Amino acid sequence: MDTWTKVKTKKLRNIGAQPQKCMRDPCACKLKCFETIQHEDRLNLFEYFWATGCYETQWHFILNSTEIKEPKVIKIKKDNCKICSEYENTTEEAKLQLQQLYETY
Incomplete structure (x- = not known):
């Protein structure tokens, strides 16, 4: 039922x-x-x-x-993975410099 x-x-x-x-x-x-x-x-x-x-x-x-229309402008997102990998593979002094660099973004 x-x-x-x-x-x-x-x-x-x-x-x-x-x-x-x-x-x-x-x-x-x-x-x-x-x-x-x-x-x-x-x-x-x-x-x-x-x-x-x-x-x-x-x-x-x-x-x-419906119709499919392509967008006129495509915004490309900036990739910050380079900073993350550099931060993991460095010494303490370099980590502080990279952390300051990362905070500016």
Whole structure:
């Protein structure tokens, strides 16, 4: 009986029958999506997505509706491993110098 309720709630969840499936306010991103996509279109997409009732169909809908864009700027993180390894392999005086150098970063 427990598996039946799980299947039943899963089906209800996928078709959007539970109360938590409600459309939220439009986003406030800098791309101004709220100006390009009208409220009626958003509502139609929302209802279509949840009316499919199948998790796989919903994923296919998402995959077909999105684009992958590469970022314009990629920030490379500085690697401090050189300082760590030097700190471990030195004498006490050199460790103090390296510790001071490490604290400046």
